[in-house]
Amino acid sequence: MPDSLVIKNLNASIGERPILKDFCLTVPKGEVHAIMGPNGTGKSTLSKVLAGHPDYSVQSGSALLDGEEILGLEPDVVARAGLFLAFQYPSEIPGVTIANFIRAAIVARQAKGTPFDAKAYYAELYAKMDALKMDRKFTARFVNEGFSGGEKKRCEILQLMMLKPKYAVLDETDSGLDIDALRIVSEGVNAMRGPDTGFLVITHYQRLLEYIVPDRVHIMWDGRIVHSGGKELALELEAKGYDWVKTELATA
Amino acid sequence: MAEIDENLAQREAIEVDRSKGDFKYEESYAFDAGIGLSPSVVDYISQVKAEEPWIREFRQKALKIFEGLPMPTHWATTDLDNIKFENIRYYLAKGQKAVRTWEEVPDDVKKTFERLGIPESERKFLAGVEAQFDSEAVYSRMKEELEKLGVIFCGPTEGLRDHPELFRKWFGKVIPAGDNKFAALNSAVFSGGSFIYIPKGVKVAQPLQAYFRINAENFGQFERTLIIADEGSEVTYMEGCTAPKFETATLHSAVVELVALKGAKIQYVTVQNWSANVFNLVTKRGVAEEGAEVRWIDCNIGSRLTMKYPGVVLRGKGARGEVLSIALANDGQHQDTGAKMIHAADDTTSNIIAKSISVGSGRSTYRGLVHIPKTLKNCRNNTECDALLINEHSRTDTYPAISVRGQKNSVQHEASVSKVSAEQIFYMMQRGLSEGEAMSLAVNGFVNDLVKEFPMEYSVELKRLIELQMEGSVG
Structure with a gap:
């Protein structure tokens, strides 16, 4: 499937501990898929493995981004191939301004020697910051340094909107957000929805999915997807709780 | 094409020199003091430069001091023992033959040069440029209007010859030959460097630039710089340094003396990028008289071992001293750098901000000396040292020696170590x-x-x- 992110029989571990177990999932471009599941079930591991984090090792399986294998590639190569990860806990980079950081990321995607259009860049950056209700003074702040939880997440979505990946993985983007911030962040993501982008939204709670309404919902348990359905599945899960997953779905 | 342009630029530079009637330049082609250090080598250098007897005596005396002083391995590093003084060439002015073509320059240095755009781009914003290859300057130019104002910008040989009254008054006074072993060595065999005099009240808006290049193998570069800023004058001096990468160790041992008279301001900027075979052992010190300011901006990148602690002697009331330094120690390199602030008058202030980065097995060391005696009042010092470690094996050490006495002086010291995770x-x-x-x-x-x-x-x-x-x- 050329226009999809296709993960097949993925087995991955951290150290000796297996986390992903024959994990399978397909996210076609233009769709929003949500992964829900209790803590410790491997949701964040999935995002790190896809992004090429060096702490995780892949035993078997594949992850094809529009037909190209991304497992085993360096994290920057995966990123430039079109996979964006919005971090649950974004790192601070002291002394590096947001404007310079995003600029460096865009320059890294350009062919060597291409002149950088600073005027167009700032016009776009300011427009997107306005949409996310971020003060323009933010461009001069150092990446994530001294940010509140909500500011960090907004900054992640700003980068997502500026870098325009083919696939975006949002790892627990709702954690640490109050209801206003949640709405603004969701609007940012919704504005990006379209035929050219696929989303994988990882979340613990159904709340985020009221704002970013998914096409498909997958329930993850012990390293694999145990149940899939439409957007109503999130509500069912909310109503029945994760015990329902444990007793009924996981044993099925 | 690039090669032809290079030749053109080279010729242009030489013609500028000749038009100024600098016969010393042509004369210097043939000279080579041979290998190793001895009184006759020192005499040879002095003779080549047609120096006055007092300078020759100064050199010979310094050689004796050098020979009598032990290597400072006990507090610094035993790597100093790897300098083989008997294998070094102390004076080389080969001329055109020594100027290598770009093809001969090692790739990493060539790439660095191309990406830095040195020195063409520098000419755009500078008031004067001097370029030194090995022992002597090959290029020197200053804007005419500065000359008319009485600004002097030349090498120490010309300074000694043409301005003895200015030179002798200050030469070797800020840093005497016996200050340390390498200052003694420099005093014995110095050649090249800058002599600058800024007359009273003259404010030089654009920087003066010197560019030091070691080009020969087994060579020691010993430039000597003396900058005198007369009352109320201002000047910024910048130096850039590079050397090609050779298999054997190369020695760079400069002495830089700054004199800021009443109300004068001197800013001295160094951005050096030595290759990993260079021992860079440099003594830099300034004197600030009443209300004067001496500011060192010191960026140490590259070299095998750098030992350098720019200092300011705050001799006049209300004088200010500042050292801003950045050191980057890459794999296998040791940057042992820091600052010295000697308060010797009331109401003096000093500021030290030192940042070091250690990469791979690189090691950076901060050594600081702040001295405020109890007889003084209203003296202030601020010291900040920040170290950044890049890998597991990098290392940083901080040795701040702060001696502040008396009831009416203050000091503030902060240090931090962080790591790129x-x-x-x-x-x-x-x-x-x-x-x-x-x-x-x-x-x-x-x-x-x-x-x-x-x-x-x-x-x-x-x-x-x-x-x-x-x-x-x-x-």
Whole structure:
């Protein structure tokens, strides 16, 4: 499937501990898929493995981004191939301004020697910051340094909107957000929805999915997807709780 | 094409020199003091330069001091024992033959040069330029209007010959020959460097630039710089240094003396990028008289071992001294740098901000000396040392020696060590930056607030140098 992110029989571990177990999932471009599941079930591991984090090792399986294998590639190569990860806990980079950081990321995607259009860049950056209700003074702040939880997440979505990946993985983007911030962040993501982008939204709670309404919902348990359905599945899960997953779905 | 342009630029530079009637330049082609150090080598250098007897005596006396002083291995590093003084060539002025073509220059140095755009781009914003290859300057030019104002910008040989009354008064006074072993060595065999005099009240808006290049193998470069800023004058002097990468060790041992008379301001900027075979052992000190200001901006990149502690003697009431330093120790390199502030009058203030970066097995050391005696009042010092470690094996040490006595003086000292974490690098790489780009961004972020204090052109150059270093440091 050329226009999809296709993960097949993925087995991955951290150290000796297996986390992903024959994990399978397909996210076609233009769709929003949500992964829900209790803590410790491997949701964040999935995002790190896809992004090429060096702490995780892949035993078997594949992850094809529009037909190209991304497992085993360096994290920057995966990123430039079109996979964006919005971090649950974004790192601070002291002394590096947001404007310079995003600029460096865009320059890294350009062919060597291409002149950088600073005027167009700032016009776009300011427009997107306005949409996310971020003060323009933010461009001069150092990446994530001294940010509140909500500011960090907004900054992640700003980068997502500026870098325009083919696939975006949002790892627990709702954690640490109050209801206003949640709405603004969701609007940012919704504005990006379209035929050219696929989303994988990882979340613990159904709340985020009221704002970013998914096409498909997958329930993850012990390293694999145990149940899939439409957007109503999130509500069912909310109503029945994760015990329902444990007793009924996981044993099925 | 590039080669032809290079030749043209070379010829142009030489013609400028000749038009100024600098016959010394042509004369110096044939001279080579041979290998090793002895009284006759010292006499040879003095003879070549047709120096006055007092200078010859000064050199010979310094040689004796050098021979009598032990290597400072007990407090610094035993790597100093690897300098073989008997294998070094102390004076070389070969002329055109020694100027290598670009093809002969090792790739990494060539790439550095091309990306730095030295020295053509520098000419755009400078008031004067001097370029030294090995022992002697090959290029020297200053704007005419400065000459008319009485500004002097030449080498020490010309300074001694043409301005003995100015030179002799200050030469060797800020840093006497016996200050340390390497200052003694420099005093014995010095050649090249700058002699600058800024007359009373003259404010030189654009910087004067010197560019030092070691080109010959087994060579020692011993330039000597003396800058005198007369009352109420201002000057910024910048030096850039490089050397090709040779198999054997090369020695660079300069002495720089600054004299800021009443109300004068001297800013001395160094951005050096030595290759990894260079021992860089430099003594730099300034004297600030009443209300004067001496500011060292010191960026140490490259070299095998750098030992350098720019200092200011705050001799007049209300004098100010400042050292802003950045040191980057890459794999196998040791940057032993710091600052000295000697308060010798009331109401004097000093500021030291030192940032070091250690990469791979690189090691950076901060050594500071702040001295405020109890007889003084209203003296202040602020010292900040920040170290950044890039890998598990990098190392940093801080040795601040602060002696502040008396009831009416104050001192503030802060130190921090941070590390670029694997998570930070992963985060930046997830945005599409290569590992090298991610590291250089982190390093540039670390020095960001300090670099803002630099003249613009130099902050750009420094940023590029850091990028080159970080790109080269990852597999």
